[in-house]
Amino acid sequence: MGGFDLPRRLVAEGLGTAMLVATVVGSGIMATSLTQDVGLALLGNTLATGAILVVLITILGPISGAHFNPAVSLIFAISRTLPRSNLTAYVLAQIVGGVIGTIAAHLMFGLPVIELSSKVRTGGAQWFSEGIATFGLVAVILAGIKFEQKAVPWLVGLYITAAYWFTASTSFANPAVALARSLTNTFSGIRPIDLPGFWVAEVAGAVVALMLFTWLLQPSTSSTISSEPKL
Amino acid sequence: MGGFDLPRRLVAEGLGTAMLVATVVGSGIMATSLTQDVGLALLGNTLATGAILVVLITILGPISGAHFNPAVSLIFAISRTLPRSNLTAYVLAQIVGGVIGTIAAHLMFGLPVIELSSKVRTGGAQWFSEGIATFGLVAVILAGIKFEQKAVPWLVGLYITAAYWFTASTSFANPAVALARSLTNTFSGIRPIDLPGFWVAEVAGAVVALMLFTWLLQPSTSSTISSEPKL
Amino acid sequence: MGGFDLPRRLVAEGLGTAMLVATVVGSGIMATSLTQDVGLALLGNTLATGAILVVLITILGPISGAHFNPAVSLIFAISRTLPRSNLTAYVLAQIVGGVIGTIAAHLMFGLPVIELSSKVRTGGAQWFSEGIATFGLVAVILAGIKFEQKAVPWLVGLYITAAYWFTASTSFANPAVALARSLTNTFSGIRPIDLPGFWVAEVAGAVVALMLFTWLLQPSTSSTISSEPKL
Amino acid sequence: MGGFDLPRRLVAEGLGTAMLVATVVGSGIMATSLTQDVGLALLGNTLATGAILVVLITILGPISGAHFNPAVSLIFAISRTLPRSNLTAYVLAQIVGGVIGTIAAHLMFGLPVIELSSKVRTGGAQWFSEGIATFGLVAVILAGIKFEQKAVPWLVGLYITAAYWFTASTSFANPAVALARSLTNTFSGIRPIDLPGFWVAEVAGAVVALMLFTWLLQPSTSSTISSEPKL
Numbered sequence: 001m002g003g004f005d006l007p008r009r010l011v012a013e014g015l016g017t018a019m020l021v022a023t024v025v026g027s028g029i030m031a032t033s034l035t036q037d038v039g040l041a042l043l044g045n046t047l048a049t050g051a052i053l054v055v056l057i058t059i060l061g062p063i064s065g066a067h068f069n070p071a072v073s074l075i076f077a078i079s080r081t082l083p084r085s086n087l088t089a090y091v092l093a094q095i096v097g098g099v100i101g102t103i104a105a106h107l108m109f110g111l112p113v114i115e116l117s118s119k120v121r122t123g124g125a126q127w128f129s130e131g132i133a134t135f136g137l138v139a140v141i142l143a144g145i146k147f148e149q150k151a152v153p154w155l156v157g158l159y160i161t162a163a164y165w166f167t168a169s170t171s172f173a174n175p176a177v178a179l180a181r182s183l184t185n186t187f188s189g190i191r192p193i194d195l196p197g198f199w200v201a202e203v204a205g206a207v208v209a210l211m212l213f214t215w216l217l218q219p220s221t222s223s224t225i226s227s228e229p230k231l
Numbered sequence: 232m233g234g235f236d237l238p239r240r241l242v243a244e245g246l247g248t249a250m251l252v253a254t255v256v257g258s259g260i261m262a263t264s265l266t267q268d269v270g271l272a273l274l275g276n277t278l279a280t281g282a283i284l285v286v287l288i289t290i291l292g293p294i295s296g297a298h299f300n301p302a303v304s305l306i307f308a309i310s311r312t313l314p315r316s317n318l319t320a321y322v323l324a325q326i327v328g329g330v331i332g333t334i335a336a337h338l339m340f341g342l343p344v345i346e347l348s349s350k351v352r353t354g355g356a357q358w359f360s361e362g363i364a365t366f367g368l369v370a371v372i373l374a375g376i377k378f379e380q381k382a383v384p385w386l387v388g389l390y391i392t393a394a395y396w397f398t399a400s401t402s403f404a405n406p407a408v409a410l411a412r413s414l415t416n417t418f419s420g421i422r423p424i425d426l427p428g429f430w431v432a433e434v435a436g437a438v439v440a441l442m443l444f445t446w447l448l449q450p451s452t453s454s455t456i457s458s459e460p461k462l
Numbered sequence: 463m464g465g466f467d468l469p470r471r472l473v474a475e476g477l478g479t480a481m482l483v484a485t486v487v488g489s490g491i492m493a494t495s496l497t498q499d500v501g502l503a504l505l506g507n508t509l510a511t512g513a514i515l516v517v518l519i520t521i522l523g524p525i526s527g528a529h530f531n532p533a534v535s536l537i538f539a540i541s542r543t544l545p546r547s548n549l550t551a552y553v554l555a556q557i558v559g560g561v562i563g564t565i566a567a568h569l570m571f572g573l574p575v576i577e578l579s580s581k582v583r584t585g586g587a588q589w590f591s592e593g594i595a596t597f598g599l600v601a602v603i604l605a606g607i608k609f610e611q612k613a614v615p616w617l618v619g620l621y622i623t624a625a626y627w628f629t630a631s632t633s634f635a636n637p638a639v640a641l642a643r644s645l646t647n648t649f650s651g652i653r654p655i656d657l658p659g660f661w662v663a664e665v666a667g668a669v670v671a672l673m674l675f676t677w678l679l680q681p682s683t684s685s686t687i688s689s690e691p692k693l
Numbered sequence: 694m695g696g697f698d699l700p701r702r703l704v705a706e707g708l709g710t711a712m713l714v715a716t717v718v719g720s721g722i723m724a725t726s727l728t729q730d731v732g733l734a735l736l737g738n739t740l741a742t743g744a745i746l747v748v749l750i751t752i753l754g755p756i757s758g759a760h761f762n763p764a765v766s767l768i769f770a771i772s773r774t775l776p777r778s779n780l781t782a783y784v785l786a787q788i789v790g791g792v793i794g795t796i797a798a799h800l801m802f803g804l805p806v807i808e809l810s811s812k813v814r815t816g817g818a819q820w821f822s823e824g825i826a827t828f829g830l831v832a833v834i835l836a837g838i839k840f841e842q843k844a845v846p847w848l849v850g851l852y853i854t855a856a857y858w859f860t861a862s863t864s865f866a867n868p869a870v871a872l873a874r875s876l877t878n879t880f881s882g883i884r885p886i887d888l889p890g891f892w893v894a895e896v897a898g899a900v901v902a903l904m905l906f907t908w909l910l911q912p913s914t915s916s917t918i919s920s921e922p923k924l
């Protein structure tokens with residue numbers, strides 16, 4: 001498959017992040033408009049988010065890599081999978097796309113174009129949750145690319161499906177999406193003042209995953225290992 | 232795989248659209264008969280629709296292309312994937328199939344054969360939702376066919392699963408299905424008078440997607456691009 | 463892959479039908495013990511049934527074909543995919559397995575070994591539902607085998623997921639499973655006296671599907687067809 | 694693919710079991726904090742567990758085999774898929790990982806690091822449920838590896854999705870995870886005193902599955918079998 005130039009790659013990152021955020025924010029609005037049960041609202045939110053991730057990574061991955069996430073772009077820049085000169089442009093495209101996604105969701109549901117969220121998400125338990133969430137996301141991406149590259153869209157979609165439920169923060173795991181979600185005062189929002197805590201935790205989780213999996217994914221070169229089980 | 236003649240292709244389009252509409256309408260009736268929670272009703276409706284789309288596109292795609300959707304057939308006629316002389320027949324088969332689907336759902340649930348819906352679905356937010364919904368659907372189909380053709384049934388099923396929740400209109404994204412849904416006064420209905428607004432929005436979204444993705448999916452021919460990331 | 467002898471094939475049919483029925487009956491009991499919302503109960507029932515079908519058809523299909531269903535075995539006997547001399551043994555294995563499945567579910571939930579169901583499922587709308595349900599199931603199997611054999615477990619699981627919701631009968635679509643479900647007086651039961659109506663409708667739907675798809679799946683041999691779209 | 698040395702394999706087993714338990718325990722806490730409906734809570738718990746199993750087995754299977762389960766490691770040691778000298782180390786890694794998983798879930802949700810569960814899970818029906826649950830799990834793994842190795846992560850995830858609903862015990866099916874779940878007094882807990890009953894039932898179910906499937910999966914060598922159906 002031929003390569004794509006930087007403008008197309010940036011449009012892909014921006015469009016993908018916009019559709020991802022529109023799904024996260026929009027499905028949250030839809031869910032809370034239809035039910036009083038917060039568990040059910042999270043279920044609708046989860047289903048939509050997991051499904052769109054599989055779709056977006058499959059259709060935009062071949063163009064830009066389908067990061068949609070500054071923490072992921074950072075990891076790929078560190079590991080030289082993404083040219084380091086592209087990192088800033090990628091992150092900007094993700095931020096712009098994310099904000100457009102929030103605006104699109106608001107327009108679809110007849111809300112003000114932008115609102116600041118008043119939803120409190122702070123404290124050690126939340127930050128630990130975000131660290132774990134992003135650690136897991138990066139672990140899934142790194143190991144998935146190594147062992148089963150074609151399955152990565154599914155792995156990410158399924159991982160986030162689980163992480164919406166097993167972390168106390170519902171797993172933002174994405175600094176650009178977190179920023180975009182600070183601009184909606186609905187189900188999926190986060191107070192702007194709570195963003196820095198999330199960003200630090202997310203980047204820390206991502207870096208720890210990169211370190212651990214750089215070691216873990218390195219097969220032994222010793223020829224004395226003769227019986228390695230593989231499922 | 233050998234080719235299929237026009238009668239078989241039209242039967243496939245009609246049968247597929249009938250089963251799709253029977254699922255959308257029938258699962259909506261089932262859901263509202265079992266629960267008072269509208270969020271839960273949409274969840275049942277979503278699950279059934281997403282699942283049947285994967286099935287129908289897989290089993291009928293090799294025969295007719297499995298459009299089941301005049302907006303999709305129009306895009307393929309514009310891009311010459313569908314012979315333009317077949318467009319009218321395809322759309323008629325989809326319309327007839329869709330109406331049969333509504334009738335079948337009504338007979339299964341012991342309702343009058345046909346009813347006119349009184350469900351209001353109009354206004355700028357709804358039309359913007361339908362535009363976005365159909366834009367996304369066509370984007371998924373065009374990019375899916377290019378990058379991962381075998382996955383297209385899954386991508387469409389997952390996309391609609393998400394779009395039922397992230398758009399305010401629950402993502403009809405299909406003029407023939409919208410028409411068929413105007414003939415049921417149940418959960419999934421739409422007032423006949425609201426159809427033209429949906430149709431215009433759907434076709435507009437589809438055409439915008441065709442234009443954007445015709446550009447986006449064109450790899451650079453410049454040999455100076457040497458490091459293109461691919462997930 | 464080597465062939466399996468008749469005893470192994472019959473054990474596979476019996477075990478698979480037992481696990482399928484244990485899932486249908488058991489998940490219905492679990493669901494109604496946990497929630498008052500019938501829609502939610504059907505959702506749990508659906509999720510479990512769809513998931514186990516993918517699993518059972520994948521792991522037992524290579525041994526016996528994974529019919530678990532007299533209507534399917536009948537269609538394969540008519541089309542000579544199953545040796546006709548095996549039909550009776552297959553059906554008996556499915557019936558015995560189904561009954562064992564109901565018993566196993568009852569033992570897991572501490573209920574009497576066998577009960578007769580008092581759940582009324584009769585009348586034209588129910589029979590029409592069962593006919594449509596089984597028509598669709600056989601259509602999916604026949605077209606799936608032709609176009610995408612490896613996907614058949616997924617297609618059947620997804621089809622039943624949808625059919626639980628779009629048919630008024632919740633899609634039994636299986637005479638042996640229906641019989642086994644007459645022996646439980648829980649969520650998924652059916653009155654014994656209502657069985658014959660279901661059986662007739664199921665076999666009729668299966669035969670209509672065989673006839674229609676025998677025609678539909680036959681590619682044109684005419685060399686004058688030159689432009690056949692394929693998704 | 695090269696082999697991985699024992700330290701990496703043990704880290705993979707421990708990390709995978711930790712993430713599995715964090716998901717089971719964490720999603721149970723999240724679910725019960727959001728809804729009063731126990732059926733809905735189990736649904737969220739199920740979705741998260743099934744999804745993370747697909748992910749973890751895919752990304753860690755190539756390193757360690759992705760057992761995360763002493764009953765599975767035992768079966769593989771008996772059948773010499775796992776070197777018997779590795780069994781103790783595997784089981785220890787799974788136990789340590791599981792306990793870490795419970796602790797991580799508690800920290801994410803701001804609960805005490807460790808609690809003893811007071812949730813009663815005992816008696817014949819529960820033990821029979823665990824026996825069936827583990828029988829099915831081992832059956833799926835053995836047959837899945839033989840017929841469709843690449844699908845095993847999906848098969849296990851889908852099987853557990855179903856088994857959460859069709860068994861009265863919600864299918865622990867894993868002695869190390871059961872132990873870890875005795876250390877949380879939340880939705881997914883189990884009284885420490887109830888562990889031995891679960892362990893015996895789980896190992897018994899696993900051994901029965903190994904015996905039955907060792908016979909069932911052996912193709913006939915007789916050349917007189919000429920017509921074996923395959924789906």
